[in-house]
Amino acid sequence: MYDPLRRPEIVLSIQTCFATDSPDFSDMNKLHNLIASMCTHPDDETVQILENGVSDRARFSFKMFRFTESFSYIYLHCEVKVCNSTAETCVGSQGLCHGGEWERKKRSAEEAAPSPGDTQQFISRGPLIAYMQENAGEGRVQVESNQNHPLY
Template sequence: MYILRNREVLDQCLSIAILYLNDPTCKGTLKNGRLVFNYGSASKTCGTTLQNNDTHFIFKNSVGTMDGIGMISRAKGLNLTFFCTYPVIHFISMPIRIQATKSVITKDLSTEGSYQISMTPFTDATFLNTFSGNVTLEDQMYIAVEVTPFDSSQVALVLNNCWATPVNQSDSSTCWDLIINECPSPYDGTVKVFQNGNSTVSQFSFRMFTFTGFSNKIYLHFKVYLCLK
């Protein structure tokens, strides 16, 4: 969605009827003094381009005029380019210990875009039923990490690293690696990666454990990044 303040249009002496996005079929609707363009789904991109660099990927579009397509024009032109940027790398720490509820991290990135990363435990490799009940050392934990609200045909979530600590501190000196450079840790034979970098959801599993000399709580931490498909 893009919102154009009506004053910007009036200052240019332009009619909203001749304004459109990169795709001329995508026109705006005047709502409460603002011109609103709705787009963003896989079936309605409205000419949005998607680019990336080492640190961000960028959705880019522009508002322009469709007057003057014929031989002559006496109307003023307008071309306002706008974009939304998203950082591609994040270090994420789940604020709660492993338990049978969904944990959500919301990233509000000032002038940048915002998205959510959620972690959910499941009962088995089908990833259909969320885990319920107490966790025991005999349990194989099935974890799904998902980023929203991106289109999975354009953006994929990659778990680069995942590690556990006995306390809610990602830099704790006591830690255990589960995923290293997108692959199962060679030091833990119980880790299995089911899906990673294929869509907006990554899935893996490991057998539950505790840290010797600590409580029975473990906390998961991730280094994740987003990539264009």
């Protein structure tokens, strides 16, 4: 069915994604980088970008972890952008994915606050709770969220 409002050049792009022990994305007391500059972060080789900057959804996977301290919860925070793929770079390229600036810089709440018309926003999900299944000896992840949006 033809949708006149659907524009295939308008895509969703994950710019950065990281995990913290806090539901507040600007609280970076404990931080684990997953995606930076639209590319997998070199500190975590388990991250796989499944879809990014090519459609109206973005997906990635990673092996669940726990922070070395005994934090009960992990929260995912991703900076996503609604991107025009014909006018701007919406997907990381291999040439740009290595050797770039990987350090996550702390930002003040004013810098991180979205401005009207901005196509780049932070979304957060969690808490994610990692637990071991007793019989199988394998890790499982439980997502608890009161938001009505799926975790992709």
